[in-house]
Amino acid sequence: MSTAAHNPIMRDLNDRTREVFRRVVESYLQTGAPVGSRSLTRDFSENVSAATIRNVMQDLEFMGLLQSPHTSAGRVPTQTGLRLFVDALLEIDPVTANDREKLEATRMSNEHGVASMLDNVGNALSLITKGASLVLTPKHEAPIRHIEFVPIAPDRALVVLVFADGQVENRIFRPPHGLLPSSLREAVNFINAFASGLTLSELRTRLRKEIAKRRQEIDSIAGDLVERGMAIWEDEGEQTERLIVRGRANLLEQADADSLIKIRELFDDLERKRDIAEVLDLTERGEGVRIFIGAENKLFSLSGSTLVVSPYMNSESKIIGAVGVIGPTRLNYGRIVPIVDYTAQLVGRMLTELGSE
Incomplete structure (x- = not known):
């Protein structure tokens, strides 16, 4: 992910505008509600009026980073705004000891083979993130x-x-x-x-x-x-890789009436293994975690969902699969990104251990 210093849009924002933008996005990610100028003035770092904040928010809206829902005078980030926030302002939280413990507990399933272990990884990832987990398993290449x-x-x-x-x-x-x-x-x-x-x-x-x-x-x-x-x-027309999706109910529970049908269609597509190869192809274009927000990926564009995904590798440093979390665009990126990264590395280590036994 980019840093603020290297992002041309961020260079055009002064300190006040940048702070308003960051606070709007952080508040939206936490509550899901539009953010008004008065709520920002209460804990702003400098003494400014609501009118000043409102003018800054209008500038950010003109830049395409914020938008005003028709039901409220407050603002929410656009997809472009979320992308900018993730690339330039996102602060990554460390994986907590409790989350690491739950993920490491999946090591106990190693003795039952790769399929069982990856099933358990998917369940643990869904439970921890409160989203839908995605695990793309490696092809079976045993003799x-x-x-x-x-x-x-x-x-x-x-x-x-x-x-x-x-x-x-x-x-x-x-x-x-x-x-x-x-x-x-x-x-x-x-x-x-x-x-x-x-x-x-x-x-x-x-x-x-x-x-x-x-x-x-x-x-x-x-x-x-x-x-x-x-x-x-x-598997002509269907990928040899097996896709494990767990925690679908988590995403359905968070969906509003407008997106519920689209999210169900997304899971139907995943179960029929449409575009699964694309999921792995996305990860192969670069190491580490990748974030796809809404329409940035055609598989998730209709549902308006976000995919946070990372490849995992075998002992030869070859990408053989991927793990990820599907959630709403209003996702706790600072927490989810390091968890997905940690899980991908853990899966790689566990597969290496299985291969050396």
Whole structure:
């Protein structure tokens, strides 16, 4: 995040204007109510009249940093104003010992595997921040032990992937029309001849080469089945990463009637995994916490929500996932930002510990 000294807008504000702006935003973030000039004069650092404060607020409104809701003479920050405040004036609070203790307690779930641990991290993050937490888990890249195709309906089949670390994944796909049991067995035998000991990404590369080289040896329907299975493993149209969202009720409880439907649509989109890749892509553009306010990110623009997100890394310093908090634009940024940062670092350490066991 930028500092006030490097922000051109902040350089144009004198001390009085800057203090009025800061106090309006801080009051709004705390109460959610428009701020009037009289309330600011009571605890202002210098002896100024309400009329003077009102003139300063009008200047800030002209600059696009404040706006006046039609129901009140007071002001609230615009999205531009919130962005400026976050970039230039935000004071970060240290993570409290109590919050650290609650997050560190998720280490106890390490023994149950990565999925359980990240579930618990999401729950803890939501509980602590009183927002909705978002955890984008890493792709599963353990070596494969065995793969099976299981027909479950005339037009659907199940891909069962058994990994060397004991985890099992099931994915449904549509098999080729006219599939025979013999073609199913041939496809499974063909895949398993190469699968053992390879990760999914390694297996995809190997199968492409083998299908191209041995096209004449494998039944055309079985070959189509293998390729469709590969498409499912690659999750075309759906990301392989798994998104964990916890604490949806927290955000719904804070929503007004106008934004309630939009927030529900946001969570529906998240559950259908739309634009999940974008969440991770956003974090990969820079290390550390990133803040997206309202329309700054298309995934959250309609709901008017804020996303505070940070990537986490593996032992090789490679970004493999992200953690974040979804909340209203009226968010306690000074508290939430360091908590998200701490959580991302904690997840990275816990995954490194799991990998070294």
